[in-house]
Amino acid sequence: MAEYDYKGRRPGRGEPFTAAPSRQVPPSQQRQQEVRLFGINACLAAFASRPDDLRKVYLTEPRISLMKAVLAWCVKQRIGYRLVGDADLAKLTGSQHHEGVCFETRRRPLLSLADLLADQPPAPAASLLIVFDGVGNPHNFGAVLRSAANFGAGGVILTADAGLSLSGAAYRVAEGGAEAVPLAKPQYGENLVAMLRDAGYSVAATVPTGGESIYAKPLPQRLALVFGAEGSGMSDTLITAADRRLTIPGTGNVESLNIAASAAVILAEHWRVTHE
Numbered sequence: 001m002a003e004y005d006y007k008g009r010r011p012g013r014g015e016p017f018t019a020a021p022s023r024q025v026p027p028s029q030q031r032q033q034e035v036r037l038f039g040i041n042a043c044l045a046a047f048a049s050r051p052d053d054l055r056k057v058y059l060t061e062p063r064i065s066l067m068k069a070v071l072a073w074c075v076k077q078r079i080g081y082r083l084v085g086d087a088d089l090a091k092l093t094g095s096q097h098h099e100g101v102c103f104e105t106r107r108r109p110l111l112s113l114a115d116l117l118a119d120q121p122p123a124p125a126a127s128l129l130i131v132f133d134g135v136g137n138p139h140n141f142g143a144v145l146r147s148a149a150n151f152g153a154g155g156v157i158l159t160a161d162a163g164l165s166l167s168g169a170a171y172r173v174a175e176g177g178a179e180a181v182p183l184a185k186p187q188y189g190e191n192l193v194a195m196l197r198d199a200g201y202s203v204a205a206t207v208p209t210g211g212e213s214i215y216a217k218p219l220p221q222r223l224a225l226v227f228g229a230e231g232s233g234m235s236d237t238l239i240t241a242a243d244r245r246l247t248i249p250g251t252g253n254v255e256s257l258n259i260a261a262s263a264a265v266i267l268a269e270h271w272r273v274t275h276e
């Protein structure tokens with residue numbers, strides 16, 4: 001592995017690697033605050049959106065030309081970077097789909113639900129929010145974020161007890177979309193459905209069967225879509241509290257679409273309704 005210090009210099013034989021000056025953050029806390037992103041689009045989107053959050057860069061030699069601006073920033077900001085091989089990156093990222101680059105960067109903070117709602121256009125303007133109830137698959141998370149970014153969703157809300165967070169795999173699958181979609185989480189004790197209704201949203205639970213077809217009538221301009229985990233589904237509490245239950249019609253040859261496909265279909269339909 002070729003290793004460079006935060007000034008872009010390669011130490012001579014026997015000379016230690018010089019890390020950037022410590023920011024006085026305990027190692028355990030630092031690990032919780034940081035995440036390893038990988039994939040070209042995910043990394044470049046994070047750098048374009050929040051370069052000050054970058055902490056370290058790992059890349060293969062063929063990616064040097066593509067990452068010139070990033071490496072120049074590393075030199076200027078005294079951030080270390082390393083040239084590594086494909087096998088090293090696979091170990092660092094836990095994936096074979098790293099695309100030759102990995103960034104260690106600070107995590108994006110979650111917004112409060114109140115702050116997310118305050119950032120949306122005021123009622124009755126069109127707005128779409130996504131609620132995840134029990135969704136835990138990072139690839140589904142990333143795929144939904146990609147669709148959400150494409151169709152202009154105002155944010156993704158994780159339920160208060162959700163253990164889901166933006167992992168490197170979710171960032172890669174989102175292909176840069178993770179930087180475009182705010183994430184929020186209500187505090188314990190807050191009534192998610194009531195707060196959404198107060199902000200003018202119709203709350204719709206997505207169910208595989210038995211719901212109203214998404215094409216039966218135009219979707220509401222202000223819509224909060226609730227998606228549950230594959231297999232276990234969403235909580236009965238949210239299904240009961242929802243204003244509507246929506247189903248994507250089809251042949252019935254398969255039980256249902258996965259969350260990522262379902263989200264893409266309904267988000268596209270909401271975009272059509274609000275932009276026709």
